[in-house]
């Protein structure tokens with residue numbers, strides 16, 4: 498992968514810099530220069546992370562068991578999903594069938610991308626109003642409550658419906674030579690997540706007491722998003738947030754997180770954590786699905802905290818309704 502880059506002479510935060518220079522906040526540099534994070538990353542007291550956070554009770558759903566058709570396993574899975582979805586909309590899915598090698602390659606390419614010089618990452622710069630590309634709050638000098646993270650997002654539509662490999666094509670168009678493998682890996686990852694999300698839609702349909710194929714068919718054609726979340730180490734993690742409190746506006750989110758931990762959900766009036774489980778993906782209901790169920794299933798406020806010891810990585814696949822093009 499091409500790492501040569503003439504334009505990245507690292508500069509100090511607070512130097513008299515032009516707005517066009519997007520390397521203003523470089524997390525690595527900030528960590529070397531100071532033990533204090535810039536004010537823009539400090540969250541108001543009532544939103545700062547707290548340390549008395551307990552793990553949230555989330556069920557483990559055995560997807561292979563559900564798909565086997567065994568009536569005991571099916572009714573157990575649908576009961577657990579229904580219970581969790583009515584309360585907070587979060588559950589864990591095991592035996593999800595995502596290939597281990599694909600997962601580890603997805604993490605490896607994440608390292609290679611986010612650790613590249615800023616000018617390399619900016620080849621994929623996300624532009625205003627677009628949902629694909631690289632974004633870093635480390636450029637937002639004049640905002641406040643900035644999240645301590647960088648992201649790389651890709652629009653995804655199933656190949657058989659849109660006749661193009663949306664992720665791979667974006668990478669080859671924007672990033673070009675040296676990124677072919679990265680494009681292939683994330684195309685493959687998004688396709689695997691699309692298949693998984695449709696299986697989870699069968700599970701959600703049955704748990705609501707409607708025909709199994711209803712939501713699967715409804716979402717078979719979709720315009721989804723795959724987002725890579727990269728949370729650098731932070732010297733003052735008790736002042737900052739990796740992702741601020743939000744509900745996912747989309748239909749369903751499938752999150753794969755590494756072993757660091759940081760995901761928290763607001764349930765029963767307090768923040769509770771979802772600790773990493775190497776065998777499971779985290780699934781949560783988004784606002785659109787909540788609306789589709791007339792509010793029976795909940796979309797719940799969540800956030801990500803950062804820490805001073807290690808960086809953290811996660812992949813979020815957001816299943817979204819097909820865009821209506823007029």
Ligand code: OGA
Nearest residue numbers: 726740759760801811813
């Ligand atoms: C998101 C999200 C949480 C995490 O990307 O919408 O909530 O743990 N991410 O990265």
Ligand code: NI
Nearest residue numbers: 743744745799
């Ligand atoms: Ni989210």
